[in-house]
Amino acid sequence: xxxxxxxxxxxxxxxxxxxxxxxxxxxxxxxxxxxxxxxxxxxxxxxxxxxxxxxxxxxxxxxxxxxxxxxxxxxxxxxxxxxxxxxxxxxxxxxxxxxxxxxxxxxxxxxxxxxxxxxxxxxxxxxxxxxxxxxxxxxxxxxxxxxxxxx
Numbered sequence: 001x002x003x004x005x006x007x008x009x010x011x012x013x014x015x016x017x018x019x020x021x022x023x024x025x026x027x028x029x030x031x032x033x034x035x036x037x038x039x040x041x042x043x044x045x046x047x048x049x050x051x052x053x054x055x056x057x058x059x060x061x062x063x064x065x066x067x068x069x070x071x072x073x074x075x076x077x078x079x080x081x082x083x084x085x086x087x088x089x090x091x092x093x094x095x096x097x098x099x100x101x102x103x104x105x106x107x108x109x110x111x112x113x114x115x116x117x118x119x120x121x122x123x124x125x126x127x128x129x130x131x132x133x134x135x136x137x138x139x140x141x142x143x144x145x146x147x148x149x150x151x
Contacts, residue, residue, distance in 0.1 A: 003043075003044075006039065007040055008036075010038075010039035010089040011032040011033065011035065012032070013088060014031055014032040014033075014034065014035025014036060014088060014089060015028050015031065015032035015035075017035075017084070017088045018031040018085040021084060021085060023081050023085065024081070026075075027075060027077060031071075031082050031085040031086055032085070034064060034068050034082045034083075034085075034086035035064070035085055035086035035088065035089050037064065037067050038060045038061060038064025038086055038089065038090060041056075041059055041060045041063040041064075042056045042057060042059070042060030042089075042090060043056075045059055045060070053092075053117070054124045057090055057121045057124040057128070058125070058127060058128045059128065060090050061090055061124070061125040061126075061127075061128030061129050061132070062128035062129075062131055062132050063128075063132075064083070064086045064087060064090070064128070064129070064132070065132025065136075066132045066135065066136070067086075068083045068086060068132070069132065069133070069136040079133075083129065090125055091122075092118050092122065095114060095117060098114050099111050099118055102114055103115075
């Protein structure tokens with residue numbers, strides 16, 4: 001039940017952020033699916049396999065980026081329409097809140113550790129999206145070369 005609930009909630013969150021960012025209505029369900037897939041990879045690695053949140057965030061965003069590129073190709077839309085709503089479940093907002101709270105409560109040691117983890121998770125998310133983008137570009141280049149040589 002835990003896994004199903006996580007999928008449904010992340011799907012709904014991604015759809016609502018697609019609505020909030022004024023994406024096309026026909027792409028709401030696809031962007032929700034992209035976000036749910038990225039979150040499920042994260043939650044399986046983090047809770048199921050015991051990975052650290054930084055590594056789980058990296059692989060979740062890598063998956064999210066790859067599925068975003070696939071959806072962009074199939075729907076013939078820009079990839080950003082799938083990436084932005086899909087990335088929202090992975091953003092470490094609660095951790096950033098804890099870091100700010102510790103800073104306000106003058107617990108500087110805990111605040112610095114939490115801020116560092118927030119920065120590393122955010123960097124892992126960005127790196128995962130960057131790797132997915134580069135892999136998609138390499139795939140497109142190789143497909144174009146194959147078509148060119150096949151003629």
